[in-house]
Amino acid sequence: MSNLETFDVVVIGGGPAGATAANDLAKAGRSVCLLDRAGRIKPCGGAIPPQAMRDFDLPESVLANRVNSARMISPSDRKVDMPIQNGYVGLVDREHFDEWLRARAAESGATRRTGTFEKIERDTDGTAIVVYRPGQGRNDSPSEQIRARAVIGADGANSFVGKHYVPGYETVKYVSAYHEILRTPPGFDGNSRCDVYYQGDISPDFYGWVFPHGDTISVGVGTAVPGFSLRAACTELSRRAGLADAEILRREGAPIPLEPLKCWDNGRDILLAGDAAGVVAPASGEGIYYAMMGGRLAAQAVDEFCRTGDPKALKQARKRFMKDHGKVFWVLGIMQRFWYSSDKRRERFVSLCADPDIQYLTWEAYMNKRLVKARPGAHLRIFFKDMAHLLGLVSPR
Known part of the structure; x- marks a missing residue:
């Protein structure tokens, strides 16, 4: 067995999912290394709901607008x-917001490393060895290695961790x-x-x-x-x-x-989070809140894995996420496939958005990240209005 520096968890990727996972794990007392590439900014409208501010203790200062x-x-x-x-609706600039999240993780006790992830090897006892190229990832700089009891891959939709180490990732x-x-x-x-x-x-x-x-x-x-x-x-x-x-x-x-992956872990010691796990809402494209929630659930699952040594604990991240948000993702997926398929349908979709019942339920669900149950009459009215538009019984204007 090597004498490499060893962490409970290495988080690969420092966006909202990875930084949240690193912060939560560090606050829970785990030794965490947050490995992130320098200078990478994701294209994103930057919208976050008030629920994100509450759930993740975000100060007003992180909002650009x-x-x-x-x-x-x-x-x-x-x-x-x-x-x-x-x-x-809060708006953030990802260049500054993501860095604020990474800095907070470091303040909570996570070790930050800047570098480009290369591969995962195995030590003689089976422990994961994360290989990365430090700094800006220049080819002339030597690779470095750190050991990890568990690895969280939060390295984006085109996840290298997912493609190479999680079965079924090629279906994304x-x-x-x-x-x-x-x-x-x-x-x-x-x-x-x-x-x-x-x-x-x-x-x-x-x-x-x-x-x-x-x-x-x-x-x-x-x-x-x-x-x-x-x-x-x-x-x-x-x-x-x-x-x-x-x-x-x-x-x-x-x-x-476009949709959450069917499997987020390798059944051993690797777990995906955020875009790497596919947790972006269909139709709306909303990703920041769901990435942070995915990072939190990944942290909880990995913490349990480190405590018990049972790889089955890793599957709890996806199970809990889908229980809370799977129905919303399913509905939004159907909505995107139908309403976004032609300009004729897009015209009718925008017409529906003028309806006060739809506006109320849309904003309540968005801001608070829950299905609204307080107004069953509004749901019924929306159902009939939606059916009328689907059948072409009303003018889009």
């Missing part, structure tokens, strides 16, 4: 405003996302709302977004259609939003998973 409405824009350019009653499906961070121009009138474009030439199967971050704006698009030009669509989206002349500060692209 708070908006109180969303505007849905249909293929015919119809604009439907959805005001938020008694709440808000994803949307390609791209956004540009623009400097907010003088006189911009959209700082208090999020704009969502349901237009087939902007995205044939997803949507485009314009999310204000105060001094900056995230303008982005996503699609699973091969060959579709995300950059050209983003340029056109900026033009439609009146931002064609705004200064572009940075451009980012990455895959976004």
Whole structure:
């Protein structure tokens, strides 16, 4: 057996899932190493609900902006405003938000390492050895090794950990996302709302977004259609939003998973979290809250594994996540497959968004991350309205 530095847990990837897992494990008294690549920023509108602020003890200072409405824009350019009653949508810039989460994990006791993960080997006693290239990952720098009783792979939708060490990972499906961070121009009138474009030439199967971050704006698009030009669509989206002349500060692209994976662990000592586990909400593309919750559940499962030595504990992360959020993901998946399939259906979908019952239930479910049961009459009305739109019995306007 080697004399390498040994941790209870090595977390690979320092986004919201990995940083949350590292923070929770360190606070629980586990020795944790958080390994993250430098300079990687995920394309993301940056929306987080009030429930995330409560669940993860986030201070108001992490927010770049708070908006109180969303505007849905249909293929015919119809604009439907959805005001938020008694709440808000928080917006973060991932460049600063993710670093704040990593710094908090370090303050809680996690050891931070900057480097590029390369592979997992096994020591003579079977313990995982994480091999990584430190610093900026230059080829001329020698690799380093650390031992881990357990490994959490939180390295994104195209997870190297998942592809190489978790059975079935090759079945993951994803949307390609791209956004540009623009400097907010003088006189911009959209700082208090999020704009969502349901237009087939902007995205044939997803949507485009314009999310204000105060001094900056995230303008982005996503699609699973091969060959579709995300950059050209983003340029056109900026033009439609009146931002064609705004200064572009940075451009980012990455895959976004479409559904949770069937298996998150290797049955031994490796567990996936966040995008690597596929926990991005269909239809909405919301990922930050679910990534952080996935990281928390991964931390709980790994803590139990370290305490008992039973690999079955790792499966609790997925089981608990699906129990709490699986029904919502299932409904949103059906919604995306149906309503986003053509401009005719997108037009009807935006029309539905004008309904007060739908607005109320949508915002209550989003802000508090639970299905709303207090207004059964509203659910019934929505059912009949939805059926009328599905059958084409009402005009989309």
